[in-house]
Amino acid sequence: MADMEIDSSLPSDSVLEALEDLLDKYHSAGPSCRIKYKVPTANELHQKNTSLDQLQHHLPSIQDQLGPLVNALGLRHNSSPNFELTCKLLFTLGDTWWQTLICIEAATLHTMPPATHDHHLKRCKAFNYTQLFKVMSCLACNFSSLFSGSILLMKASKVTSNYSETLECQNQHTYLLQDSATCSVAILRALELLQGSDFRIIQHAWQQTKHSPDPLLIDVTRLTHSAMIEGQTTPDARMKHSMVLNQIAIPLIKLARTLSNKVSKTTTTKLPFTLDAHLNSETLTLLHQYPQSIEINFRELVRALERTPRVIPMVQGQSLIRHWADKISRILESTLVALALYLIPFPASDIDNDSSGNDFKAWFLAWQVAWHCAIEKFLAALRRFEASQFPLTPVE
Structure with missing residues (x-):
């Protein structure tokens, strides 16, 4: 009975292909550590801070979606997978992540060189951007792993009817839980960087x-x-x-x-x-x-x-x-x-x-x-x- 419920929620090939296309899109537009140095105008500085505010809004949203995704994948003890819901969550999560990437790109487009008197830029300084890039790169890596691992789990479940009972599936569950936990930690760290002082970062x-x-x-x-x-x-x-x-x-x-x-x-x-x-x-x-x-x-x-x-x-x-x-x-x-x-x-x-x-x-x-x-x-x-x-x- 459980297998029938799982089979009924298995996504179509076209849905999985759409998710893989999204994943390729994220791979090609991940956060880049190459900062272009330029003295920002007052308007540009305002836009940067607006983008960082939006980033501060999107990150908790990603955090809130991780728990339901873990449940939908059936990773919790005594839980059953719901792959139809998993696909919906992945599309929503993917859209939020894309908005996050846009915010990072807009916020870090130009900044003053590190050796200049850039203290007045506050969280838009090169120092802050460098620290944010490190955390966001870690988040991007684990987000990508979580996204691709979820797709692989659903594809394998379509091919093998009793896949959930295999050691490979158990290992995949462990990896996905680790990726989810690491994403959560990286999000909290990114929020600390956005909200905390320079001294707190040090x-x-x-x-x-x-x-x-x-x-x-x-x-x-x-x-x-x-x-x-x-x-x-x-x-x-x-x-x-x-x-x-x-x-x-x-x-x-x-x-x-x-x-x-x-x-x-x-x-x-x-x-x-x-x-x-x-x-x-x-x-x-x-x-x-x-x-x-x-x-x-x-x-x-x-x-x-x-x-x-x-x-x-x-x-x-x-x-x-x-x-x-x-x-x-x-x-x-x-x-x-x-x-x-x-x-x-x-x-x-x-x-x-x-x-x-x-x-x-x-x-x-x-x-x-x-x-x-x-x-x-x-x-x-x-x-x-x-x-x-x-x-x-x-x-x-």
């Missing part, structure tokens, strides 16, 4: 890497307890030195985590701050890239610690460790300077304005002092071992 980047130090700490801690090279009964001078470096590296990672936790906090009662509203896209992009740069270079440092001297010669390993430690220190110094320049305290009242500002500066100063002590201790350990290997090398 904080999101720090939040994305907030937990990245945790596995690195686990790895380095493990290294301090596994100083033996395979086949050795006692650690030699090289392994003892490696143990010392691993132990001293732990405070470096913890300090980076502390900084990340502080900047990524969206609400705080102790050190509330916000971002200078007069930053151009170039500066905002730099602030946005810092957390990922820190994460990547710490990962490389830990990798060098893991491989020295187990996999690579000690001299080569020492050179790599120094390289990554120096690079991390430079990035963190630049990060701290930028944060000190562009983050401003946000007092709870005018009375505690001076106090809030002083606390804000004191925290960064204390962190900087702690970092200088930790990195100098790490580099000094490197120098001591180099001096022991090459006695003529002076130890600073």
